[in-house]
Amino acid sequence: MKMNGIDFMKYCLHPISLLLIILFIKLTAFQIIIFDNKSFFHILLVEFPLWALTVIILTMIFKKRTWLAIWTYYLFLSILFIVVLYYTRYFSTVPSYYDVKQIYQSNSVGGTVALLGTPFDYLFFLDVILIIPLIWYFSKEGRSLSFSNARGWAIGFSCFGLLMTIIAFRYPLIDVSYFAKKHGYIQSQIVQAFERSIGKALASNDDLSEQKIEELKGNSYVPFTEHASYGLARNRQVFTIQVESLQKFVINLKINNHEITPNLNALLKDSAYFNNVYQQIGAGNTSDAEWLMHTSLYPEGMDPTVNLIDGSEIPSLVRTLEKNGYGTATYHADDINYWNRDQLYPSLGFDYVYTNKEIPNVKEIGFGPADEVLFEYVESQLPKQLKKHNLMYSNIITLTNHTPFEMPKNYQTLKLPERFHDTYVGNYLQSVHYTDQQIGLFIEQLKQRGLYENSVILIYGDHSGLHGAPVTANDKKLLKSLLGHEYNMNDRFIVPVLFTAPGIFTGETNSQLGGQIDLMPTLLNLLGIEHESQMIGHNLFQYEKNLLGMRYYLPGGSFISDNAIYTAPSAKLSASIYNRKTMKQVKNVEGLQQKMNYTLMIMQHSDYIRMKETKN
Numbered sequence: 001m002k003m004n005g006i007d008f009m010k011y012c013l014h015p016i017s018l019l020l021i022i023l024f025i026k027l028t029a030f031q032i033i034i035f036d037n038k039s040f041f042h043i044l045l046v047e048f049p050l051w052a053l054t055v056i057i058l059t060m061i062f063k064k065r066t067w068l069a070i071w072t073y074y075l076f077l078s079i080l081f082i083v084v085l086y087y088t089r090y091f092s093t094v095p096s097y098y099d100v101k102q103i104y105q106s107n108s109v110g111g112t113v114a115l116l117g118t119p120f121d122y123l124f125f126l127d128v129i130l131i132i133p134l135i136w137y138f139s140k141e142g143r144s145l146s147f148s149n150a151r152g153w154a155i156g157f158s159c160f161g162l163l164m165t166i167i168a169f170r171y172p173l174i175d176v177s178y179f180a181k182k183h184g185y186i187q188s189q190i191v192q193a194f195e196r197s198i199g200k201a202l203a204s205n206d207d208l209s210e211q212k213i214e215e216l217k218g219n220s221y222v223p224f225t226e227h228a229s230y231g232l233a234r235n236r237q238v239f240t241i242q243v244e245s246l247q248k249f250v251i252n253l254k255i256n257n258h259e260i261t262p263n264l265n266a267l268l269k270d271s272a273y274f275n276n277v278y279q280q281i282g283a284g285n286t287s288d289a290e291w292l293m294h295t296s297l298y299p300e301g302m303d304p305t306v307n308l309i310d311g312s313e314i315p316s317l318v319r320t321l322e323k324n325g326y327g328t329a330t331y332h333a334d335d336i337n338y339w340n341r342d343q344l345y346p347s348l349g350f351d352y353v354y355t356n357k358e359i360p361n362v363k364e365i366g367f368g369p370a371d372e373v374l375f376e377y378v379e380s381q382l383p384k385q386l387k388k389h390n391l392m393y394s395n396i397i398t399l400t401n402h403t404p405f406e407m408p409k410n411y412q413t414l415k416l417p418e419r420f421h422d423t424y425v426g427n428y429l430q431s432v433h434y435t436d437q438q439i440g441l442f443i444e445q446l447k448q449r450g451l452y453e454n455s456v457i458l459i460y461g462d463h464s465g466l467h468g469a470p471v472t473a474n475d476k477k478l479l480k481s482l483l484g485h486e487y488n489m490n491d492r493f494i495v496p497v498l499f500t501a502p503g504i505f506t507g508e509t510n511s512q513l514g515g516q517i518d519l520m521p522t523l524l525n526l527l528g529i530e531h532e533s534q535m536i537g538h539n540l541f542q543y544e545k546n547l548l549g550m551r552y553y554l555p556g557g558s559f560i561s562d563n564a565i566y567t568a569p570s571a572k573l574s575a576s577i578y579n580r581k582t583m584k585q586v587k588n589v590e591g592l593q594q595k596m597n598y599t600l601m602i603m604q605h606s607d608y609i610r611m612k613e614t615k616n
């Protein structure tokens with residue numbers, strides 16, 4: 001059949017054609033904003049077919065109320081794109097269906113969501129509004145949406161969609177955002193769902209021994225019990241204080257001669273301080289830091305690791321301490337279901353679990369009781385626990401210093417210059433100052449109870465607080481004035497680590513590279529306790545060199561080595577290498593490919609252990 005000019009115009013003006021054009025424009029906007037992808041052909045050939053196929057299928061399924069079905073689909077897409085946009089702005093990574101499933105978790109961080117949006121974002125809803133007159137016009141005319149060659153279109157889009165999906169399956173899924181950019185958003189979800197369903201993930205059974213892992217990191221292996229630090233803090237009470245959103249740059253920082261963290265600074269004199277330890281959490285944020293601390297295994301990355309845990313027993317720091325005579329308790333003033341802690345804590349094996357059911361819900365700041373309530377609660381429990389157990393392991397997770405860091409005025413006791421007032425950075429410093437004060441009071445209590453002298457207290461940050469869209473251009477200027485340089489990845493990703501043990505440490509600073517994965521082996525070595533299951537991290541007191549992986553907050557495939565930070569290509573950026581000391585970008589680094597391979601090998605081996613231990 002030959003098509004003349006009038007037929008062609010009719011074809012273009014057919015409501016389905018108009019709807020597909022609108023969909024294409026919407027997808028283009030999504031691609032440009034999220035992936036910086038301006039390639040017409042890439043969008044047309046890789047992205048468009050699968051989204052468009054849905055429209056055609058809807059016309060075939062819904063013979064009546066077709067308009068309503070399509071309108072609902074476009075509305076769904078607007079909501080989905082906004083969610084992806086906000087998520088990407090906050091976490092700098094494109095979410096998968098898994099993360100979106102997790103979105104209910106943002107109930108507690110609702111304050112931050114408000115900081116992520118701009119009025120322009122709502123242009124994603126423009127088409128949903130614009131097609132209403134179209135619906136009205138066509139339904140008035142009595143024209144249906146059915147068209148004769150729906151089946152042909154469906155076959156065409158299916159073929160293209162299938163071809164692109166087959167191509168996607170041929171590539172390794174190391175970084176989901178990058179994969180989605182290259183091979184299509186829907187395809188990235190299909191490949192991910194498939195890999196999860198067959199349990200492939202990235203795990204590999206290379207059976208790397210502890211010795212081999214040390215060699216890959218660049219160290220000569222020394223048996224655990226032969227390390228100089230082995231057993232230095234034997235038979236001490238153990239406290240871990242995981243401080244919400246605490247970054248290293250605040251330690252010893254002064255503004256107009258006022259210290260941000262006077263209490264932690266004072267504690268340094270009884271501590272071994274590590275000032276080059278990087279966060280390694282993935283999508284599970286706080287809970288991933290808890291995971292790293294208690295297993296010395298990598299978090300899953302794209303999925304909060306806690307989602308893979310079902311409450312059954314796994315080897316952990318907690319169980320090892322218990323076998324060595326410790327009673328074990330964990331404290332966090334939030335809902336036990338948040339981050340699946342109702343599964344995590346039984347898996348790790350704590351004797352006592354205290355969450356917002358037990359810790360009184362008073363003096364609320366943000367989404368839970370203030371840290372002073374938490375620490376007072378710990379103090380109230382300790383005496384009875386110590387009657388039952390000679391030795392206690394107390395794991396304390398603070399909460400107050402959480403984004404958006406807004407504190408009641410009477411809690412803002414740090415004297416800040418005017419220019420910091422009511423800024424995100426200013427609020428952050430105020431809230432860090434508050435938590436520091438509470439840690440100071442807690443230490444004071446330990447001293448008064450005569451516990452301090454016989455304790456080892458590990459204090460560390462779970463992850464950065466200053467990142468993503470809430471940090472404005474003005475905040476960056478303020479940070480530059482504080483730091484003397486542009487706020488960089490080291491400022492963001494390094495968390496402070498203090499092993500406070502009076503009588504053992506006298507204020508030494510250790511600058512070798514470390515990650516949160518190293519906290520458990522370092523602590524166990526000090527206590528002179530061996531762990532039965534393999535740990536991926538190592539004793540920071542023993543080893544000089546390191547090789548750290550990070551997923552999620554850096555594109556998969558990135559690594560941190562002694563002299564470089566390599567960021568693998570992402571949805572928006574190409575690969576970059578930085579000199580880790582100067583944070584200047586460099587063209588190359590010695591052994592780049594080898595380090596990339598070794599990092600992947602170590603992480604895959606870690607995944608293998610995790611999957612074996614959690615059966616997930």
Ligand code: GP9
Pocket residue numbers: 108109244284285286287334335338339399402
């Ligand atoms: C939630 C609290 C904060 O219970 O630990 O978690 P985060 O938002 O930092 O992951």
Ligand code: MN
Pocket residue numbers: 244245285286462463
């Ligand atoms: Mn946190």
